Amino acid sequence: xAVEAGGAAFRVRGLRKVYGSKVAVDSLDLAAPRGSxxxxxxxxxxxxxxxLRMVTGLLRPDAGSAEVEGIDVWLDPLExxxxxxxxxxxxxxxxxxxxxxxxxxxxxxxxxxxxxxxQRTEELLDVLGLTEAEGTLVVDYSHGMRKKVALxxxxxxxxxxxxxxxPFEAIDPVSARTLRAVLEQHRANGGTVIFSxxxxxxxxxxxxxxxxxxxxxxxxxxxxxQVRGNGSLEDAFVSLVGADExxxxxxxxxxGSSSG
Amino acid sequence: MARLFxxxxxxxxxxxxxxxxxxxxxxxxxALYALPIAVLAAxxxxxxxxxxxxxxxxxxxxxxALTVLTLGWLLVPLLAFGLDETLDPLRLRLLPLSxxxxxxxxxxASSVGIGPLATLLALTxxxxxxxxxxxxxxxxxxxxxxxxxxxxxxxxxxxxxLSARLRSRRGxxxxxxxxxxxxxxxxxxxxxxxxxxxxxxxxxxGGQLLRLAxxxxxxxxxxxxxxxxxxxxxxxxxxLLPALLWLTGAVLLVxxxxxxxxxxxxxxxxxxxxxGGGRLRDAPLFPRVVGFLPxxxxxxxxxxxxxxxxxxxxxxxxxxxxxxxxxxxxxxVAVGVGQRDPRLVLAAPLVTFFYGLGSLNSYGADRxxxxxxxxxxxxxxxxxxxxxxxxxxxxxxxVTAMSVALAAATGGWSYVPVAMLAGxxxxxxxxxxxxxxxxxxxxxxxxxxxxxxxxxxxAGCATLxxxxxxxxxxxxxxLPVVGGFAAALLLRPALLPLAALGVLVWGAxxxxxxxxxxxxxxxxxxxELVAALSRPTA
Numbered sequence: 001x002a003v004e005a006g007g008a009a010f011r012v013r014g015l016r017k018v019y020g021s022k023v024a025v026d027s028l029d030l031a032a033p034r035g036s037x038x039x040x041x042x043x044x045x046x047x048x049x050x051x052l053r054m055v056t057g058l059l060r061p062d063a064g065s066a067e068v069e070g071i072d073v074w075l076d077p078l079e080x081x082x083x084x085x086x087x088x089x090x091x092x093x094x095x096x097x098x099x100x101x102x103x104x105x106x107x108x109x110x111x112x113x114x115x116x117x118x119q120r121t122e123e124l125l126d127v128l129g130l131t132e133a134e135g136t137l138v139v140d141y142s143h144g145m146r147k148k149v150a151l152x153x154x155x156x157x158x159x160x161x162x163x164x165x166x167p168f169e170a171i172d173p174v175s176a177r178t179l180r181a182v183l184e185q186h187r188a189n190g191g192t193v194i195f196s197x198x199x200x201x202x203x204x205x206x207x208x209x210x211x212x213x214x215x216x217x218x219x220x221x222x223x224x225x226q227v228r229g230n231g232s233l234e235d236a237f238v239s240l241v242g243a244d245e246x247x248x249x250x251x252x253x254x255x256g257s258s259s260g
Numbered sequence: 261m262a263r264l265f266x267x268x269x270x271x272x273x274x275x276x277x278x279x280x281x282x283x284x285x286x287x288x289x290x291a292l293y294a295l296p297i298a299v300l301a302a303x304x305x306x307x308x309x310x311x312x313x314x315x316x317x318x319x320x321x322x323x324x325a326l327t328v329l330t331l332g333w334l335l336v337p338l339l340a341f342g343l344d345e346t347l348d349p350l351r352l353r354l355l356p357l358s359x360x361x362x363x364x365x366x367x368x369a370s371s372v373g374i375g376p377l378a379t380l381l382a383l384t385x386x387x388x389x390x391x392x393x394x395x396x397x398x399x400x401x402x403x404x405x406x407x408x409x410x411x412x413x414x415x416x417x418x419x420x421x422l423s424a425r426l427r428s429r430r431g432x433x434x435x436x437x438x439x440x441x442x443x444x445x446x447x448x449x450x451x452x453x454x455x456x457x458x459x460x461x462x463x464x465x466g467g468q469l470l471r472l473a474x475x476x477x478x479x480x481x482x483x484x485x486x487x488x489x490x491x492x493x494x495x496x497x498x499x500l501l502p503a504l505l506w507l508t509g510a511v512l513l514v515x516x517x518x519x520x521x522x523x524x525x526x527x528x529x530x531x532x533x534x535x536g537g538g539r540l541r542d543a544p545l546f547p548r549v550v551g552f553l554p555x556x557x558x559x560x561x562x563x564x565x566x567x568x569x570x571x572x573x574x575x576x577x578x579x580x581x582x583x584x585x586x587x588x589x590x591x592x593v594a595v596g597v598g599q600r601d602p603r604l605v606l607a608a609p610l611v612t613f614f615y616g617l618g619s620l621n622s623y624g625a626d627r628x629x630x631x632x633x634x635x636x637x638x639x640x641x642x643x644x645x646x647x648x649x650x651x652x653x654x655x656x657x658x659v660t661a662m663s664v665a666l667a668a669a670t671g672g673w674s675y676v677p678v679a680m681l682a683g684x685x686x687x688x689x690x691x692x693x694x695x696x697x698x699x700x701x702x703x704x705x706x707x708x709x710x711x712x713x714x715x716x717x718x719a720g721c722a723t724l725x726x727x728x729x730x731x732x733x734x735x736x737x738x739l740p741v742v743g744g745f746a747a748a749l750l751l752r753p754a755l756l757p758l759a760a761l762g763v764l765v766w767g768a769x770x771x772x773x774x775x776x777x778x779x780x781x782x783x784x785x786x787x788e789l790v791a792a793l794s795r796p797t798a
Contacts (some may be wrong), residue, residue: 058631060787081637092628092794094564096571097545101564104545108560109638137571153632 008067009034009161009192010055015064017050024050026216027064032194032209034069037187039207039224040196041237047216048196049089052165056086068161082110085159089166091150095139099130099149102138106153117156124152128178144175151179155186162186164195168202180206200234214241261357265365269372290374298378301325302385309389309496317470319493320477322386326407326489327480329379333411334418359522367518370412383408386492396495399503403495406510407488413514417521484513550653557638561646562653569654572625574705575618579654582614586658590665602672606745608663609683612655616690620730622647622698624705628794640699640782644775648691652684659683681760682741685767689737692767692774697730699782704793723792737770 011031017024025047032038040048053059055066057073057080066073073080094102100121107117125131128148133141138149147167154162162183168176183193183206197203203210203224210227212220219240220227228236305325308318357365370376383404391400480486491506546553546563553559569575589607622644623630633643663679666672701723741763748759782789 056635057637058634058787058790078637081635084635086631086635088631090628092631094568094626094629094632096568097564098543101543101545101567105560105564106632106636108545108555109557109633109636109642111557111638114555 007034008032008070009036009038010066010068010194012051012055012066013064015051015054015066016062017047017054017059018062023216025054025061028213028216028218030211030218030221032192032211034192035187035190036192036209037183037207038192038194038209038211039203040194040211040213041198041200041203041233042196042213042219043198043241045215046213048213049165050216051213052086052163052194052196053088056084056163057081058086058088082157083160085154085157085162087147087150087154087162087164087167089169091146093138093146093150093153095141095146096137098135098137099125099133099141099145099152102149103152103156107156110157112157120156121152124155127182128152144171147171148175148178151182155182159191161192161194164193166197167195168197168199200232200237204228204233212237212240261361261365262368265369266372269369273373287374294374294378295381298381301382302388305382305385306389309386309391318390318496320470320474322390322493323477323481323486323489324473326386327483327485329382330407330411330414330485333375333379333415359525362525363518363522366416367409367413370416371408376408376412379408379411390492390496392496392498395500396498396503399495399500399507400492403488403491403503403507403510406491406507406514409514410485410488410510410517413517413521417517417524420521420524421527484509487513553649557642558646558649561643562649563646565647565650566653568625569650572705575625578614578618582611582655583658585614586611586662590662590669602667602670602675603749604670605663605666605672605675605679606682606749608659608666608679609686611659611662612683612686612690615651615655616687616694616734617731619647619651619691619694620697620727620734621701621703621705622694623702623789623793626793627704628790630702630793631790634786634790639779641775641779644695644698644778644782648687648695648771648775651691652687655683655687656680675756678756678760681764682745685741685760685763686738688764688767688771689741690734692770692772693730693734693737695774695778696781697727699778699785699789701726701730702789702792703727704795740766 008031012028015025015028015030028047028051030051040051042048050059054061055068055073057077061074068080069083071080071083073084094105097105103121103124104117107121108114128151130145130148130152133145138146141149151164151167154164164183167179171179187193195207208224210220210222210224210233211218212227220236224233227233305322308314308321314321387400387404391397481490487506488510491503491510494500494503494506545560545567546555547566550563550566553562569579586608589611626633633640660676660680663676663683667676703723744759744763745756748755
């Protein structure tokens with residue numbers, strides 16, 4: 001699937017990352033169209049997180065280039081980062097602050113004027129349902145609340161492209177619905193959402209464009225219908241990575257019996 | 261069960277070594293440090309017991325030594341090394357083990373390690389030195405075994421009993437304060453020999469010290485920590501009946517400690533998870549007292565750092581330590597220890613040294629959250645400058661208060677402005693070097709609040725080396741300050757204000773150079789910073 005240059009929300013060329021003897025990302029070429037809900041799927045260890053970290057400036061690639069809306073992330077980091085919002089998988093935040101303090105801090109950190117920061121902070125806390133948590137430090141938040149406040153941090157500066165790594169992992173359905181609504185609104189306003197997941201049903205429900213990664217390589221890329229064909233995305237994925245036979249089931253005869 | 265736990269501990273130790281060569285070096289150094297001391301202690305104990313000319317000293321020294329050993333076992337793991345989290349009972353609570361099995365197993369596992377090995381070595385010396393021929397030998401052996409058990413079980417019991425409290429944030433705060441207090445108390449006790457030696461001449465001193473030691477021993481033998489030692493002393497002297505009584509006491513003590521441990525384990529197993537702290541009023545990011553800070557990157561960084569200095573237990577302890585040192589020194593001078601020279605006011609800025617140490621690793625408390633800084637593209641300069649600003653806002657009142665207090669005690673009011681300027685200069689130097697060290701060799705501070713003096717975990721050798729070099733450089737850059745003041749004081753005191761201004765310029769210059777270098781390095785090394793600070797600290 002071809003994405004015209006300049007029309008890509010992000011593009012990587014020949015991206016490569018090697019850890020010792022393990023190749024995490026193997027000369028990846030990938031592009032996502034603007035305004036899309038782009039899903040990167042693959043099993044654990046496929047290189048999704050590594051790729052996202054290299055595109056957002058958190059991990060230095062061994063080779064290759066990464067661009068966000070045509071701006072090279074490593075050559076012109078300031079401009080690129082202005083357009084990027086990131087929600088990583090392990091949400092490490094400045095958690096000895098309350099939600100409001102954290103948002104104020106992130107906003108001021110990006111050089112935004114104090115009044116804009118204050119106003120957007122209130123709106124985000126309200127929309128994401130975090131106002132009841134007033135006065136509680138982020139370190140005491142539940143997992144879902146942490147993700148929501150992290151999403152607020154990622155959205156505060158109105159980025160053009162959102163990168164989310166496993167955003168719905170271990171999230172209760174209510175928080176998940178709120179997250180989805182916010183992401184949809186972001187997209188409706190012209191933004192792009194790039195998210196990685198290994199939960200195929202979720203990707204099927206939300207995304208319009210899909211990239212399938214396996215062992216650091218791109219296995220398939222295209223619109224959702226194209227990639228999954230007639231079956232489900234999970235079937236397509238499993239056959240693409242060549243793991244057709246399902247293991248397990250034989251043996252383990254003692255499982256579930258009470259003979260201890 | 262005991263064998264299983266010992267094997268578990270050995271596997272954990274072995275795998276710990278496999279994690280990296282820095283763990284191996286740490287273990288080797290630990291062994292090289294502890295084992296020779298243990299051997300020396302063993303030889304010392306043997307000599308103590310066997311040599312006739314030391315016979316009258318023997319009971320006192322043995323008692324004092326074993327009391328220190330017991331106290332060390334009780335306190336050092338808490339203050340210095342934290343709970344042994346590999347044997348955290350909380351991780352074992354889902355297993356269907358009876359509490360008794362747990363105690364036996366954990367006791368066996370706790371006996372494996374460099375500390376226990378060193379203790380056993382030292383205690384062997386006691387056995388060799390103090391065992392008499394005859395029935396007394398059995399008593400001595402039993403007493404030594406009891407002493408070992410008291411150390412191990414007592415230490416674990418105390419740690420387990422406190423673990424529940426240490427898991428809640430409020431408990432950690434109390435522990436932080438107690439630890440700081442204890443540290444100061446120990447440090448000031450260290451001054452006692454100095455005070456004692458101020459009196460009299462050499463001969464009288466020796467005798468005086470001995471009398472003091474004997475008095476202390478007389479009191480300490482009645483404490484539980486001294487029962488096993490008393491049993492050994494009595495048995496070695498041939499007084500079997502008293503020895504037997506002391507031994508019974510020691511054995512009962514071991515039983516009591518084990519029971520305490522059992523109960524603490526039960527409480528830990530069914531106790532609540534760490535409950536979050538109470539709700540605060542939702543204060544804005546900028547504390548009201550520093551509402552004058554500009555609402556830009558630097559101001560925001562300073563505000564956050566100020567909040568962190570209070571909310572992260574390790575940082576709070578460091579701050580309290582600085583305050584306590586300042587207060588202690590001022591009180592000491594006021595009370596009259598040493599002379600009341602007005603020039604003592606110039607010592608007030610030295611308290612910034614302790615804060616400057618922390619600035620060598622400014623990102624330690626932020627840990628993995630630095631990714632937010634990298635991804636925002638805001639640049640390290642604003643953040644580091646903000647941290648420095650927070651440091652200045654905290655230390656200036658402290659230095660001022662200390663200078664004023666010292667001036668009130670010594671009458672050196674004219675030195676107060678000079679002291680404050682010197683304080684700023686010293687901070688500038690510390691921060692200049694510290695900023696650069698923080699971006700070159702960051703070390704994440706451990707999450708766990710159980711070990712409050714741990715300011716780094718799993719730091720690589722290269723990181724530690726850079727920190728050491730930075731520390732040395734800090735010291736070297738301070739020399740012109742000290743030299744300048746000394747010269748002015750000795751040669752022409754009227755030049756002191758000039759020296760102060762010169763030192764201030766020097767400090768500001770070092771700070772600016774350090775900040776720029778750190779900013780350039782930090783901006784170029786964003787991903788590496790995140791990687792270094794995201795490393796697991798356990």
